[in-house]
Amino acid sequence: MPLFAPLAVFCGAWGFRVVSRKAEPPVRRALLAFGGLVLGSAVLLLWWFKGLELSIAPTRLLRDLPP
Template sequence: MNRKAEPPVGRAVLAFGGLVLGSAVLLLWCFRALELYIALTQLLRDLP
């Protein structure tokens, strides 16, 4: 392994993978929160 490689070998791929997975999880979390908000507003609207 070449220690003087720019960027260090393997770390750029891991960083990119972390960014992609983190973004995907954040988007899924936001969609689930929006889904919950819509369900709760519909439930509260139907109450007498």
């Protein structure tokens, strides 16, 4: 859902920042935080490009109409 993508980016960035690399035993949640950051960003980019495509299509349609 594109509505949750900004939340995924925020939580992924926050989680990646909070994970301690020197913890004993090692905390292995950095990969999950990085995955949330990457997937949230990818959904936002795809949503933006699809919205851009949807806004360009009607203008092309109107431009190609006969006078």
